[in-house]
Amino acid sequence: MKKTIFFDLGNVLLFFSHERMMQQVADFCQLELPIVKNAVEKLGIPYELGTVGSKEIHQEFSDLVKKKIEFKGLMHALSNIFHLNLPVAAIVQELKSKNVQLFVLSNTCEAHFTYAYKHYSPLHLFDGYVLSYEVGARKPEQKIFEHAISKAGCSPESCFYTDDIAEYIYAARSLHIDAETYTTPEKLTQQLTARGLL
Secondary structure: OOEEEOOOOOOOOEEEEEEHHHHHHHHHHHHOHHHHHHHHHHHHHHHOOOOOOOHHHHHHHHHOOOOOOOHHHHHHHHHHEEEEOOHHHHHHHHHHHEEEEHEEEEEOOHHHHHHHHHHHHHHHHHOOOEEHHHHOOOOOOOOHHHHHHHHOOOHHHHHEEOOOOOHHHOOOHHHOOOOOOOOOHHHHHEEEHHOOOO
C-alpha cells in the first residue's frame, strides 16, 4: 500500500494565471507588457532554480523602471495569481485524516510559494515541500525526484505522484515512482481509491 503522496502545486492544488502576473507587473511598474514578458522569460527559470532570488528580481525591475520600486508591491504583483482547486483541497483534507504522508513537489519560485503558503491554508496540511528553488533542480530533472524520495523517507514504489504535465509523470515513472497525470478531481479520486488511499 502506498504511504506517501506528492502533489504538484500549479494547476493541481492551485490554479494560476501567467497572463495575470504579466499584466499586474506591467501595471505596477508602469512598463509595457512586452518588456515585462522579456524580463520574465529571461529570469523565470533561474528564479525557479534559486540561482536568482527575489532581491535580484526586484533589482532587475527597478533597473527597467530606472528607479527603486517597492519590493512588497512587486512581490504581490508577481504572486497574486492563484485560486484554490477546492475539490483537490477536499481530497487533501481526507488524505490527511487518514494519516497519509503528503508532500508538495513543485517547480516554483520563492515569491510564489511564500504567497501561496500564506494565503491558502490547505498547504499547511502537508508534511513537507520539495520546491525547485530550494533544491536547485526542476522537474523533469532526476535530481528533484531523488530529493523528494529522500526527504519523504520512502521508496519510489511506496509513493504516488500526481502532476498535470505528462512529461513529469514519465520522468517519475522512469525512477519507478508510481505516477499519474492529473486531469480532474474525479479521476484523481479514482486513482487514489484504486491504490487504497481513499
